[in-house]
Amino acid sequence: MLKGVWVCRRETSGFRHSSCCYRSPAPLSGFSRKMLTPLEGAVGAIVEVFHKYSCNEPHHDKLSKAELKCLIQKELGNMLKSTQQVIKGDFSELEKAIETIINIFHQYSVRVGHFDTLTKGELKQLIDKQLVNFLKKQKDQASIDSLFKELDKNRDQQLSFGEFMVLITRVTIATHEHIHQGEGGQQHQH
Template sequence: MASELGKAMVNFIAVFHRYSGQEGDKFKLSKAELKALLNSELGGFLGDAKDPKAIDEIMKALDMDGDGQVNFQEYICTTTGLTMACFGSCTGTEEKCQKMKKVSTLTNAMVSLTEVFHKYSGKEGDKNKLSKGELKALFKAELGDMLNDPKDPAAVDKFMKELDVNKDGEVDFEEFSILFAALTMSCNEFFETKGK
């Protein structure tokens, strides 16, 4: 059975592809597709997604390459950013977080991402950061099938060094979310290439 982190990854990808390609490029969201995604998955989470001016502003903010569409990289960077801003403190027990899991597939994935982080953080120190040992346990349990050898100390050291942007010897939720976004982009790219 897939890990909780793997399920969250699949859900982020599935939501994007559920809406993309209905009007053209199957690997990008048009303005209408983005509007449908926002209304269904985030239900006013980003403001009034029914207001055409609001949709224009959201589209402009998400469309980093200026092509008039939202590609997967733009989508995953935005949704993981929203996850950090809105759910980063969810450990899984809060009533708000449990309610948000039931709103949509995307909000479920967003909350699941934070729950996985907090499932492993705080066992060896700061409850809002992963130590090297906690990161290793997370890799082994959640990403073992994606990594060459999650038990290899050199591999964990390399990931720790690359993830620990602020060089405090631990990985916080923001740093972890960057890894998640990169892995999700890689998985999506694999499936897009396979589907062409």
């Protein structure tokens, strides 16, 4: 069970009254925020936001429909608006994490070839610099080759943002499971 303060209350949202459940998110056990790269911090923020809203006991590791609705309303409201209406400082933690992932993808995708895809070399650079703590075992060329082949679903020798997000999703799930292992050593899967 996650250690945190549970606070459940009724909120008035943009739609109708909905029951939103909040709790303080679990920290990324084993990692200091200062040690994390911006991409790793974004992955951690996604996990923390998930835990902030997943209050449905005994399934605190899943979002109910109401919890998902609340998360979308509270955490993604600015991204659902026109980008011209939003001041950057108004972004939620989840929106900042998403923006960070997009920006880091583009920092590496513009280097070689098509500006909106990653080559194998760009993926290796991104992993070496941005996932240094989370993918320690994926740094040798054979691992990169295997990972790239697995992610490149259309076999065009480049990763689209969608293909890259499969990697980010896997890293996020592994981070979530790592947090739960730190809470009691039990294997945790969804």
